[in-house]
Amino acid sequence: MQHKQTSFRRDGQQTHEWCQWVIANRSLITEIGIPADVVASRQEFEYLLQHGYNRAGWWNEQPWFEIASARSQKQAQFWVLLQSYVTEFYAAADRERELQILAHSFRSDGGPA
Numbered sequence: 001m002q003h004k005q006t007s008f009r010r011d012g013q014q015t016h017e018w019c020q021w022v023i024a025n026r027s028l029i030t031e032i033g034i035p036a037d038v039v040a041s042r043q044e045f046e047y048l049l050q051h052g053y054n055r056a057g058w059w060n061e062q063p064w065f066e067i068a069s070a071r072s073q074k075q076a077q078f079w080v081l082l083q084s085y086v087t088e089f090y091a092a093a094d095r096e097r098e099l100q101i102l103a104h105s106f107r108s109d110g111g112p113a
Helices: 013-022 026-032 042-051 070-090 094-105
Strands: none
Touching: 013 026, 013 070, 026 070, 026 094, 070 094
C-alpha cells in the first residue's frame, strides 16, 4: 500500500493527523467495537488491515478484535471506516486503487473476502 507519507516516524505532524482522524471517527470506531490498542497508532491500524485481527490476537491477549468475527452490520461499518481512512491518508491519485486492494481483503459489506 502506498501512503502519502511512507514512513511511520513519530513526528508531530503525523501523530497529530492520526489523532485528528481517530477523534473524527471515534463514534464509528466505538460502534464497531475496535479496541483502543488498534487505533493507538496508524501502524497498529495497518496491522489490523493486513492481518484481519489486532496484535493482541496474535499474542493471545485481550482485548481481541477480529473483523471476521463481527456481525454483518459492524462489518459494513468497518468498510465505511476503511473508506474514511483511505480518503484521509492516501494521495488522491491512489485512493481508488487502494480501495480496490482493500476490497479484495474485505468484501463490500466490510467482511473478509
